[in-house]
Structure formats: structure tokens, C-alpha cells
Amino acid sequence: MKYSFLFALITGPALADSPVIENVTVSGDRFSVTLAHPDTGWDHYADAWEVLDADGNSLGIRELLHPHVTEQPFTRALSGVIIPQGATVVYVRARCNVDGWSDDLFEVVLGN
Numbered sequence: 001m002k003y004s005f006l007f008a009l010i011t012g013p014a015l016a017d018s019p020v021i022e023n024v025t026v027s028g029d030r031f032s033v034t035l036a037h038p039d040t041g042w043d044h045y046a047d048a049w050e051v052l053d054a055d056g057n058s059l060g061i062r063e064l065l066h067p068h069v070t071e072q073p074f075t076r077a078l079s080g081v082i083i084p085q086g087a088t089v090v091y092v093r094a095r096c097n098v099d100g101w102s103d104d105l106f107e108v109v110l111g112n
Contacts, residue, residue, distance in 0.1 A: 019046040019094035021106035022073050029081050033062070035094050036073035045069075047097040051081050051090055052105070059083065059090065083110065 019037040026032075037046035045067035051059040062078040083090065091105040 018099060018102040018104060019049075019096050020102075020104070021049070021092050021094055023075075024092050024106055024108050026108060026110065029083075030077055030079045031060070031062075031081050031092070032075055032077040033092055033094075034073050034075040037068075037094070037096055039067040039069045039072070041067050041069060044098045045096060046094055048095040049076075049078075049092055050095070050101075051078070051092055053084055053087060054089055054091075 017038055019035050021033060021035050023034040024031060031051055033049050035046060035049060039045035045064070047064050048061055049064070050061045053059055060078050060081040062076055064076060068074045088110055090108050090110065092108060093102050093105050095101045
């Protein structure tokens, strides 16, 4: 019987993939982020990405208002991101409407 329990744990439901940031470009106060996620429709899709400073403070959030089932990866932009004076790096993370914010941070080294 204990083997049946172990088998059930091994074959339990798999967690969905987190959104993956593939690329970020910065031009002035505009961030363009390319991300991929196995969107299935309104029930499960990447629904936002966020720019964070080195201390984890939010500098801006780009809400994604619909699934991108047939457009993967996809790029969306956010303007008006104010980078703190002297910052040399920021991070971007993505979110899906089922699993929440990804633990993975995409590092963006800022130019001079």
C-alpha cells in the first residue's frame, strides 16, 4: 500500500510552466519585453510583467489583458518607467493568472 501512495505522488498533477522573459530592451523610459508562456486561453495565460529596482520595488507594471495562445513568444511595451538616479541594474519578472509571479528575474544592465 505504501508504494501506491508513492506512485500517486510521482504521477500527481504537474505544475504549469511559468512565464519566461526572453528579451528586454530599454529606450529612455520605455521597456519592451518579450515573453513566452504556454497560454491555453482565458483560463490560463501570462497576464502581466513588472520592472523592479535592485531593492525589489516596483517601477512599473504592464498588464496583459488577454491570452496570446497563437502568438508565442510575444512582445509588449511599457512607457513612463522612471529609473532611480544612479541605478545600474533593474529586473523584470512575469506573472500568469493561475500561478502568480514567477520567481525568475531577468536582469537588465542599464547603459550610461
